Amino acid sequence: MHFETRAIRVGQEPDEATGATIVPIYQTSTFTQEEIGRNKGFEYTRSGNPTRAALEACLASLEEGKYGLSFASGLAAEHAVLSMLRPGDHVIAPFDLYGGTYRLFTQVLEPMNIRFTFLDFTDPVKLASAFLPETRMAWIETPTNPTLKIFDIAAIVNECHRHNVLSVVDNTFATPYFQKPLSLEADIVVHSTTKYINGHSDVVGGAVVVNDKVIWNKVRFYQNSIGGVSSPFDAWLTLRGLKTLAVRMQQHERNAFAVARFLQKHPKIEGVLYPGLEGHPGYNTAKKQMTGFGGLVSVYLKGGFSEVNLFLKNLKVFSLAESLGGVESLANYSTRMTHASYPEKLKNQIGITDNLVRLSVGLEHADDLTDDLKQALAKF
Numbered sequence: 267m268h269f270e271t272r273a274i275r276v277g278q279e280p281d282e283a284t285g286a287t288i289v290p291i292y293q294t295s296t297f298t299q300e301e302i303g304r305n306k307g308f309e310y311t312r313s314g315n316p317t318r319a320a321l322e323a324c325l326a327s328l329e330e331g332k333y334g335l336s337f338a339s340g341l342a343a344e345h346a347v348l349s350m351l352r353p354g355d356h357v358i359a360p361f362d363l364y365g366g367t368y369r370l371f372t373q374v375l376e377p378m379n380i381r382f383t384f385l386d387f388t389d390p391v392k393l394a395s396a397f398l399p400e401t402r403m404a405w406i407e408t409p410t411n412p413t414l415k416i417f418d419i420a421a422i423v424n425e426c427h428r429h430n431v432l433s434v435v436d437n438t439f440a441t442p443y444f445q446k447p448l449s450l451e452a453d454i455v456v457h458s459t460t461k462y463i464n465g466h467s468d469v470v471g472g473a474v475v476v477n478d479k480v481i482w483n484k485v486r487f488y489q490n491s492i493g494g495v496s497s498p499f500d501a502w503l504t505l506r507g508l509k510t511l512a513v514r515m516q517q518h519e520r521n522a523f524a525v526a527r528f529l530q531k532h533p534k535i536e537g538v539l540y541p542g543l544e545g546h547p548g549y550n551t552a553k554k555q556m557t558g559f560g561g562l563v564s565v566y567l568k569g570g571f572s573e574v575n576l577f578l579k580n581l582k583v584f585s586l587a588e589s590l591g592g593v594e595s596l597a598n599y600s601t602r603m604t605h606a607s608y609p610e611k612l613k614n615q616i617g618i619t620d621n622l623v624r625l626s627v628g629l630e631h632a633d634d635l636t637d638d639l640k641q642a643l644a645k646f
């Protein structure tokens with residue numbers, strides 16, 4: 267079946283007990299057992315819940331993986347994956363990461379003696395020389411947050427295979443509609459389902475999808491042992507959002523192109539970052555590994571903090587808010603918001619400057635979005 271059909275059908279057969287067409291919210295912490303050791307497949311909601319199981323099956327199918335796991339947040343999903351590491355292990359990661367991922371790496375895991383090397387993942391020579399005997403994992407985020415750099419998943423995964431290292435891809439920005447890392451031989455996909463997967467800015471959630479049963483069992487063990495699972499209601503909302511992922515992503519992309527092209531010509535814009543623009547340094551790699559370029563556009567305004575503040579204050583359709591991937595357009599000031607925990611030096615190195623604004627282009631009419639940007643840019 268095609269992606270659109272799987273999003274609506276997989277894991278979502280009519281309810282066995284009642285025939286309910288839509289998967290019910292099994293809002294229960296526990297399941298009554300018939301006798302010791304005999305149950306209907308569920309015991310306790312932290313270990314498993316039918317609503318969550320439906321979402322997990324659907325997510326696995328959309329990523330073209332075998333096993334899905336759903337979490338209370340993207341960071342909870344990442345934490346469960348990283349729990350496979352042991353003191354002394356080494357991880358390779360790009361300089362460019364979501365700020366919270368970087369904080370998890372450097373402020374939670376490094377104190378536990380898990381070591382990280384951060385480097386430029388667009389440089390194959392540096393990448394090849396970063397592997398150590400203790401390297402266990404490579405972490406790939408592409409497109410990156412917020413500067414939308416593109417890393418070549420197949421090339422990095424190939425290098426990982428040569429060194430017997432697990433590859434993890436954070437597929438939050440692209441979604442499985444535009445990018446399928448498991449099909450490029452990556453071992454693990456992680457998501458913040460808070461974003462496009464749910465798509466309506468009303469749930470914080472995360473996911474892990476894998477093909478390998480051994481990895482699945484390990485991550486599932488940490489999911490249950492650490493306990494950062496999604497609630498039945500959050501799983502249900504996410505499943506409801508997921509049904510329309512394909513049409514949403516198509517329209518997010520159309521609107522993002524409209525916004526990127528409008529901003530490219532605007533005299534108060536210094537530069538536009540959108541992987542769908544031919545001048546973008548990652549354009550060719552994006553074309554190779556993605557079937558679309560997504561809904562995020564980052565822009566450098568001509569000016570500094572005070573000009574950007576005036577611009578952001580005057581936006582009427584875009585909301586100044588963290589997060590992305592919802593139907594409503596958002597503007598994020600990365601240096602003070604999502605990437606506040608990044609060291610200043612690193613921010614400058616990767617292009618998170620005080621004139622950078624990240625736009626999550628939503629599903630409002632494209633003309634209303636460009637009109638809004640135009641009037642706010644006229645304010646400074």
Ligand code: P1T
Pocket residue numbers: 339340341342364366367407411436438439457458459460470471472588589590598604
């Ligand atoms: O917020 P949470 O659901 O825990 O997901 C963390 C996360 C992981 N990976 C990527 C690429 C992300 O962008 C995020 C969360 N990002 C934002 C909140 C943001 O505004 O960028």
